[in-house]
Amino acid sequence: MMMIICFIFLLLATPIASQTTNGQTRVLYEAFDPPSLNTSIWNYGYPWGSYYNHRANTTPRQAKITQDGFLNITATRERSISLGLQTEFGPIDLDFTSGAVNTNGKLCIKNGFVDISLRAAETPSTWPSVFLVPEDQGTVPMLTIMEVFDSRSRYSYGFKYTNDQGEVQEENGIADERQTSDGIHRYGLDWGYDQITWYYDNKWVSTITKSNELRQVGNMCLVIALGVGGKSKGTAVDPKAYPSIMSIDLLEVWQPKYDGFYKFQNVQTGLLMEIDSALHDWGTRVLQWEDNGGDWQKWHVQYAGHGQYRLIAAHSRLGLDADAWGVSDGTKLLQWSYHSGNNQLWKIQIVDDSSSDVVVQLINIFTLTNSDVGKMISVPADDTSPGVQLHLWHDLNSDLQKWRMIRL
Numbered sequence: 196m197m198m199i200i201c202f203i204f205l206l207l208a209t210p211i212a213s214q215t216t217n218g219q220t221r222v223l224y225e226a227f228d229p230p231s232l233n234t235s236i237w238n239y240g241y242p243w244g245s246y247y248n249h250r251a252n253t254t255p256r257q258a259k260i261t262q263d264g265f266l267n268i269t270a271t272r273e274r275s276i277s278l279g280l281q282t283e284f285g286p287i288d289l290d291f292t293s294g295a296v297n298t299n300g301k302l303c304i305k306n307g308f309v310d311i312s313l314r315a316a317e318t319p320s321t322w323p324s325v326f327l328v329p330e331d332q333g334t335v336p337m338l339t340i341m342e343v344f345d346s347r348s349r350y351s352y353g354f355k356y357t358n359d360q361g362e363v364q365e366e367n368g369i370a371d372e373r374q375t376s377d378g379i380h381r382y383g384l385d386w387g388y389d390q391i392t393w394y395y396d397n398k399w400v401s402t403i404t405k406s407n408e409l410r411q412v413g414n415m416c417l418v419i420a421l422g423v424g425g426k427s428k429g430t431a432v433d434p435k436a437y438p439s440i441m442s443i444d445l446l447e448v449w450q451p452k453y454d455g456f457y458k459f460q461n462v463q464t465g466l467l468m469e470i471d472s473a474l475h476d477w478g479t480r481v482l483q484w485e486d487n488g489g490d491w492q493k494w495h496v497q498y499a500g501h502g503q504y505r506l507i508a509a510h511s512r513l514g515l516d517a518d519a520w521g522v523s524d525g526t527k528l529l530q531w532s533y534h535s536g537n538n539q540l541w542k543i544q545i546v547d548d549s550s551s552d553v554v555v556q557l558i559n560i561f562t563l564t565n566s567d568v569g570k571m572i573s574v575p576a577d578d579t580s581p582g583v584q585l586h587l588w589h590d591l592n593s594d595l596q597k598w599r600m601i602r603l
């Protein structure tokens with residue numbers, strides 16, 4: 196196993212190419228239908244007030260639902276307030292008026308997937324952005340879905356958090372050669388306990404694994420804003436380019452289907468997936484055994500991100516692990532220190548959800564990305580007795596590969 200650990204860091208970021216809502220349920224479909232903004236979802240402005248670190252004050256009249264079902268946010272040059280305001284982008288007066296909307300206190304989620312379709316404002320001195328901030332708090336941690344400054348043919352995304360020294364740190368990326376104001380484009384953000392993934396027009400852009408930092412992320416609320424200046428302060432303001440409009444077409448919010456403690460009962464044998472002898476050691480075998488109520492037969496199922504789940508043994512807090520990153524039929528299952536590697540991440544594929552205990556297959560992510568076929572947690576067909584170690588096997592459409600997820 197020591198040799199294997201060296202490889203882990205190379206393998207962590209193996210991307211699955213396209214956007215996935217597998218394992219998630221849609222909790223919001225917002226098409227911004229007329230006549231007016233739905234105030235059971237939205238507030239006007241920022242969660243903390245009407246302005247942020249740019250030159251526009253925001254008012255409700257600048258964020259309007261149009262007849263054809265867009266939320267149009269318009270930045271206009273007009274002197275509204277002169278504060279001599281200091282921001283992180285320098286001293287500025289609020290000599291523009293624009294709009295922002297947020298879901299603080301109305302629709303905030305701990306993890307899941309946000310997918311927004313919009314057209315950014317054309318004017319290069321504007322600063323369109325969509326981001327998530329903690330409910331009723333400040334701006335850290337922050338998950339930026341997209342922001343456009345200066346050039347309209349790329350956008351930026353990122354994660355702001357507090358590091359071990361208590362300092363605010365940002366991890367940002369630039370998605371080059373992505374048009375933002377020539378028409379409607381889709382921007383996606385998916386996050387779980389381990390990973391954050393960004394998408395553009397339904398295609399994967401980037402994934403970062405930040406298990407420790409994501410512990411700071413609680414309930415997050417959406418902000419959509421059209422700033423002026425701010426990060427676009429490098430572009431001179433051309434008054435003739437205003438008013439300038441950002442149009443939001445559609446917003447979908449998805450949440451993980453599973454989060455909590457479960458027992459996994461094999462459909463054919465009726466036995467539970469458990470850790471051998473309630474041991475706490477790395478490498479202990481994962482077996483099937485009769486239900487005895489032990490915590491070593493209970494699994495903490497948590498959304499890792501990107502359609503993937505981790506399964507943590509309740510008694511040991513070790514992760515369900517495919518031995519030595521194996522991808523072949525017969526690869527043994529054991530518990531190991533959780534490191535968010537793809538050999539410890541699982542796709543939960545629903546086979547039957549007609550009763551309250553859903554029946555699923557548990558597919559190993561590393562086999563999905565590194566062999567031609569995803570391998571699933573299986574009871575060996577040649578020995579189905581209590582105490583037999585579970586292993587990975589390709590799909591045989593057998594009940595030995597199906598598990599009843601019993602919520603605790």
Ligand SMILES: *[C@@H]1O[C@H](CO)[C@@H](O)[C@H](O)[C@H]1NC(C)=O
Binds near residue numbers: 233235
């Ligand atoms: C506003 O949003 C709520 C919550 O999603 C929804 O139940 C309601 O139908 C919406 N109202 C309108 C007028 O669309």
Ligand SMILES: *[C@@H]1O[C@H](CO)[C@@H](O)[C@H](O)[C@H]1NC(C)=O
Binds near residue numbers: 262265267441442
């Ligand atoms: C909404 O914004 C779009 C530009 O994205 C513009 O073409 C359209 O005219 C605007 N609609 C209204 C009613 O202002």
